[in-house]
Amino acid sequence: MITYLDLEEFYRNWPGEACIFGAGKIGKGLAYDLLRAAGIRIDFYCDNHVVPGTVIQDGIRVRKPQYLYENKDDVKVFLAVGSRYRDSIFSQLRENGVKDIFLVDSVVMAQVLESVDKADAKIKARYHALYDDREYLAPRFRERTGYALDFEQPRTFNAKLQWLKLYDHNPRYTTMVDKLAAKQYVADKIGEEYVIPLLGVWDGFDGIEFEKLPERFVLKCTHDSGSVVLVDDKGKLDYEKAKSKLDAALSVNYFWMGREWPYKNAQKKIIAEPYMEEPENLTDYKFLCFNGKPRMIFTCTERFEPDGLKVTFFDLDWKKQNFERHYPASGKKIEKPENLELMIRLAGKLSEGIPFVRVDFYEIHGRVYCGEMTFFPGGGMEEFSPEEWDETLGGWIELPRSLGGASWRVD
DSSP: OOOHHHHHHHHHTOOSEEEEEOOSHHIIIIIHHHHHHTTOOOOEEEOSSSOTTOEEETTEEEEOHHHHHHTGGGEEEEEOOOHHHHHHHHHHHHHTTOOOEEEOSHHHHHHHHHHHTTSOHHHHHHTHHHHSHHHHHHHHHHHHHSSOOOSSSOOSHHHHHHHHHHHOOOTHHHHHHSTTHHHHHHHHHHOGGGBOOOOEEESSGGGOOGGGSOSSEEEEESSSSSOEEEESOGGGOOHHHHHHHHHHHHTSOTHHHHTOGGGTTOOOOEEEEEOOSOGGGOOEEEEEEETTEEEEEEEEEOTTSTTOOEEEEEOTTOOBOSOEESBOOOSSOOOOOTTHHHHHHHHHHHTTTOSOEEEEEEEETTEEEEEEEESSGGGGOOOEESTHHHHHHHTTOOOOSEETTEEOOOO
16 A cells, blocks of 8 residues: 555655656656656656657656666656556566666555545645546546536536536445445345345455355455456466455555545445356446436447457447447347346336436346446546537436536536
8 A cells, every 4th residue: 555655755865867667648647747746856758659859748858768778776767557568568677677666557546645635735735636636537538538628517428427526426326336235225226136146245355265155256346346356267266366456456445546436435345246157148238327217228248359348339229329439339239138128127216316327237047137336437538439429418417506516507
């Protein structure tokens, strides 16, 4: 767990230079803001693909990696690249004798900001660009969507989701995103038969009673998105890899990643569920619900095929729609689920009284199970194609005229 004090102490008495390796979105955005707030002077950038001499920001230029290799003992390196390239660049730096490497990513940012949140106003002001929700969201929204975020008069689907992040803080939302608490919520609203069974719950990986679990099961954290370990053969489970993934997730308050308020106070636990279906055969049916009315559906398919995830939109009559959001639509025919009408009805019940929520279902051996509920799909920062659909879906979200002290203008 890295705190702001750790980050500041890391550099305090360093007489040499500091370099950000990675002049892309992470390096010139999140990493730069975090390091500057901690009082760390950045002397130069390095990058394998940016021309040396290029000014990144504030007069800071890119230098050849060779400069870093020649001065490796006098430079602290802050590695700021996406997970796709991280291992290869770590290897590149190590092979060239660079040892003083500190990873700066969204996990480190979240850990630091969690400590800032408990600090005094002076510290919060120093980390303002990352700590303040509006200041944090605005540049990242523009970077991801290609247009400016208007908090005062939001019109698009993505922009209205950002407004809801800041101002719609209904306590039940935390229950709905908590993967353990949500089970009881769903059971109470639509019936226990639609809940995926619970095999166990633990505070951490070391407490998991593997001897009591079946040969096939799923482990997941309750407080975030994506921290899942699929176990199709307990005897072949890489325990160290699973522990590393889940323990890392438990160290982070997921709220700080994208300012999705419902996650801020979600309990941090690990749960086990039955292995319901082979992942390659499983289709996610995701219902976009507006004030209790499902109005659009999309499916997630082909996750494990070479060209990756496909996201395909349908209306409630299962007519394929002519737009995409961030991911390409499938070129294959996706059959209408047997229980479509039931899913629509259940999604309506689960979304009652909520400006927007996505309700997910699986259909397994003719039975319907609720997967999860989320308020900000894609963090509310995924582009539409054609882009006018961003405003079309945005028109379906009816924001309260005032909420939590916030208001928005209407022409």
